[in-house]
Amino acid sequence: MPLYLIVLLIWSFTIQEGSCIKLKRVAYQPSSALDDFYAYRHISIIHFEVPEYSITAGFKFIIKEGKSGGIGKCSPRNVSLYLKSGSLPLVRPDGSIIEAKLMKQRRKYYALNMQSNGDEHMISINSPIPGDWYVIAFRSWTDPNSDKIKQQGLGASCNTVLDAELLIEMPSMISLIDFNNEYEIELNKSKDTFVGQIFMPDDLLNVVLVLNQFYENDCKFSIHVVAQEHLVGKIVNDTDVLISFKPYLKTLHYVTLRLISGNMSKIYLRFENDTSFIDSNQVKRISLIRKSLPEFFVFDYEHRGENDTKSMPFNLTSDGLTVLDFGIARVYDVGGTVTVSIKMLNVDKKDQKNIFVVACITLGYYSNITAGGSCIRAQNVTGADIYVNETAPASIHIPFPEPGRWYVSLQSFCIYGKCNCSEDCLNGTICKECECMKPCSVAIESSISSSPCIEGRCTSHGKCMHYMSGGFVFSACYCTEGYRGFDCADGTYVLGNKDILVRLLMLTISNLAFIGSIYLAIRREYFTEAIVYTAVMFFSTFYHACEAGEDVYSICIMRLNVLQFCDFFNALLSIWVTLVAMASFGPKLTAFFQIMGAIVLAMSSEMDRTALWVFLLPAITGSSLVGLSWGFTCKRRRTVRTIFFPAGLLIVSLGLVCYAFLQTRSNYHIVHSLWHICVAVAVMFLLPKRHYMK
Numbered sequence: 067m068p069l070y071l072i073v074l075l076i077w078s079f080t081i082q083e084g085s086c087i088k089l090k091r092v093a094y095q096p097s098s099a100l101d102d103f104y105a106y107r108h109i110s111i112i113h114f115e116v117p118e119y120s121i122t123a124g125f126k127f128i129i130k131e132g133k134s135g136g137i138g139k140c141s142p143r144n145v146s147l148y149l150k151s152g153s154l155p156l157v158r159p160d161g162s163i164i165e166a167k168l169m170k171q172r173r174k175y176y177a178l179n180m181q182s183n184g185d186e187h188m189i190s191i192n193s194p195i196p197g198d199w200y201v202i203a204f205r206s207w208t209d210p211n212s213d214k215i216k217q218q219g220l221g222a223s224c225n226t227v228l229d230a231e232l233l234i235e236m237p238s239m240i241s242l243i244d245f246n247n248e249y250e251i252e253l254n255k256s257k258d259t260f261v262g263q264i265f266m267p268d269d270l271l272n273v274v275l276v277l278n279q280f281y282e283n284d285c286k287f288s289i290h291v292v293a294q295e296h297l298v299g300k301i302v303n304d305t306d307v308l309i310s311f312k313p314y315l316k317t318l319h320y321v322t323l324r325l326i327s328g329n330m331s332k333i334y335l336r337f338e339n340d341t342s343f344i345d346s347n348q349v350k351r352i353s354l355i356r357k358s359l360p361e362f363f364v365f366d367y368e369h370r371g372e373n374d375t376k377s378m379p380f381n382l383t384s385d386g387l388t389v390l391d392f393g394i395a396r397v398y399d400v401g402g403t404v405t406v407s408i409k410m411l412n413v414d415k416k417d418q419k420n421i422f423v424v425a426c427i428t429l430g431y432y433s434n435i436t437a438g439g440s441c442i443r444a445q446n447v448t449g450a451d452i453y454v455n456e457t458a459p460a461s462i463h464i465p466f467p468e469p470g471r472w473y474v475s476l477q478s479f480c481i482y483g484k485c486n487c488s489e490d491c492l493n494g495t496i497c498k499e500c501e502c503m504k505p506c507s508v509a510i511e512s513s514i515s516s517s518p519c520i521e522g523r524c525t526s527h528g529k530c531m532h533y534m535s536g537g538f539v540f541s542a543c544y545c546t547e548g549y550r551g552f553d554c555a556d557g558t559y560v561l562g563n564k565d566i567l568v569r570l571l572m573l574t575i576s577n578l579a580f581i582g583s584i585y586l587a588i589r590r591e592y593f594t595e596a597i598v599y600t601a602v603m604f605f606s607t608f609y610h611a612c613e614a615g616e617d618v619y620s621i622c623i624m625r626l627n628v629l630q631f632c633d634f635f636n637a638l639l640s641i642w643v644t645l646v647a648m649a650s651f652g653p654k655l656t657a658f659f660q661i662m663g664a665i666v667l668a669m670s671s672e673m674d675r676t677a678l679w680v681f682l683l684p685a686i687t688g689s690s691l692v693g694l695s696w697g698f699t700c701k702r703r704r705t706v707r708t709i710f711f712p713a714g715l716l717i718v719s720l721g722l723v724c725y726a727f728l729q730t731r732s733n734y735h736i737v738h739s740l741w742h743i744c745v746a747v748a749v750m751f752l753l754p755k756r757h758y759m760k
Contacts, residue, residue, distance in 0.1 A: 089124045089233035100226040103159055103204040106552055107542040111535040112201040114232040116194050119261045121322050122235035123194035125149055129182040131224045140224035142183040144206035150175035151195040152468035153400040159207040165555030166520045169451055169464045173295055182226050193290035193322040198396055203228050211732040237261040248336040253287060253325035260323040266313040272340035275309040285328030293317045294430045294470045310340055312444040314430030316471060348386030362532055362539055363402025367392040367514040379411050382478040384505040389432045389475050392514055396469040401540035403520055404467045407513040408452055409459035420481045421508055422455035425474055432473035438497025439479055449494035463520055480506035519543050520553045528554030547616050566618050569735035573610035576739035577603045579746035586750050595643045602640045605632035635671040638684050639664060644749055645688025649695040714751030717744050
């Protein structure tokens with residue numbers, strides 16, 4: 067687990083500010099079904115809305131197993147859960163590689179790993195961000211190569227179910243705060259919490275929160291400031307405190323206070339502009355116009371003049387910072403991916419290496435840029451999000467963007483003479499300054515757009531799809547050919563052409579074992595059975611030829627689902643007609659049981675062709691008919707028939723054990739091929755000679 071997640075969890079669970087936190091349930095989401103995680107599309111989403119002025123939010127989760135059928139008890143399974151404000155957390159529990167360049171400076175999320183044993187789990191957040199919170203949950207990822215292919219009906223059929231609740235603590239006091247005034251707040255045992263709402267002026271780079279405390283005995287209180295993120299938090303036991311933070315632009319801020327210890331504390335609170343943070347550069351703001359299209363998550367932000375109908379380029383100047391801003395709406399905009407692209411224009415090829423543009427992307431405020439091309443963010447200095455040093459566009463992607471106002475700070479630099487430090491700056495190293503880099507002017511073209519997945523695609527190994535969970539629509543990739551990951555770029559589990567060919571040949575050629583069954587059935591005048599065995603061999607061969615080739619060697623004579631139905635149905639029918647033939651009820655009853663069995667098995671195959679009961683139905687019923695017929699015959703003749711029955715039964719049992727218990731994704735081609743051979747050989751042992759059945 068990343069370090070920042072561990073820190074967040076420790077902070078959430080350990081800092082319970084105050085001895086008596088009164089949480090009231092305000093929302094309840096029961097019975098959300100969870101799936102195994104194989105790709106991001108398998109997540110289950112739960113949405114909560116945290117009210118304004120909440121001083122504490124508690125997210126409570128209970129995960130349990132519900133039995134839906136089968137035999138035995140449901141065992142607890144591992145479950146992963148992630149919680150984030152504003153948008154969906156992009157997680158990679160399988161460690162898959164993402165080829166697309168993604169923005170790294172994103173809002174943090176909370177994580178829980180637990181078991182579905184019915185225990186109660188809580189994430190408690192002090193001074194939560196008001197608005198949308200999203201929970202995604204799933205059964206924890208395991209290596210698919212080691213996963214067993216389980217047959218339904220062998221054990222209990224279980225559903226993993228998540229119950230989620232939102233509990234809120236509201237403050238004792240609420241007030242609107244004006245930036246220019248000082249406020250007096252008195253905390254005591256009866257009124258121990260306070261939330262103030264303030265709208266910061268738009269021209270502030272940094273703000274100082276001044277606190278003066280007058281208290282009786284030893285008083286201690288906590289203070290938090292949140293906007294679209296948690297900006298600052300501190301436990302105070304001094305009389306005079308200065309807290310500095312970077313405010314968000316055009317955003318409501320919330321100040322929360324809680325008395326932790328002591329009887330009474332009188333607090334004087336005021337905000338001041340931090341004059342040590344003065345931007346010496348001119349800031350040129352460029353307004354972008356949104357163009358929305360009817361599809362989900364598809365919209366653009368373009369730079370246009372008053373009478374322009376197309377997006378226009380613009381100039382970056384040497385005397386200041388250029389800032390673009392665009393908005394992401396809550397709920398409806400956050401299920402896709404925002405892509406920011408920058409392209410330089412009108413630059414000679416000989417000058418390309420000496421001119422580059424840096425872009426810093428932030429939510430809620432614009433970032434200043436150092437003399438070395440790095441981004442000055444609220445908490446630290448990082449490398450730029452985008453570097454452009456050629457005429458081809460450079461892009462970065464923001465999957466599931468947080469709602470709010472986003473800012474793109476742009477500045478262009480020219481390199482003069484021989485310069486070593488510029489190479490480090492261009493490679494993402496934090497550069498506060500570089501003597502041979504100077505701001506200069508250049509024309510650029512920007513493209514800010516939203517689309518499903520990554521620009522509507524999933525490389526060349528998947529399809530971009532829309533999914534719905536918990537009433538929320540989001541986009542995710544459906545990967546093919548063994549690829550995985552958010553953009554289907556991870557080929558860790560992709561088979562080579564030789565491996566695919568070997569698997570294809572084993573699964574198809576193993577069906578030729580039915581030639582012996584067909585020959586024997588014809589020779590013994592079981593013509594109906596011979597037709598069924600021929601159909602089994604034909605459809606099983608072409609089903610695996612279509613399915614096992616993974617679009618490399620696939621031969622599909624018809625739709626895959628049709629081939630699959632014919633394969634399963636004829637396999638079941640072959641078991642049935644063989645057992646009916648062994649029972650030897652005479653022509654009329656044999657024809658009746660054959661037709662009746664074909665009707666029932668066709669219905670069963672369509673209902674659930676992979677369940678174990680579908681295979682047991684003809685096997686048990688047919689074996690009962692054989693036992694009934696042979697019992698009467700043996701009683702009449704006072705002899706016991708063998709007719710290779712023990713050998714055939716042993717081979718069938720071996721095949722069933724392999725089919726039901728030993729198949730995994732990595733050995734499927736071996737075990738399933740053995741199943742084909744066992745069924746075909748068993749038929750030759752079990753199909754009796756005609757004179758034995760008279």
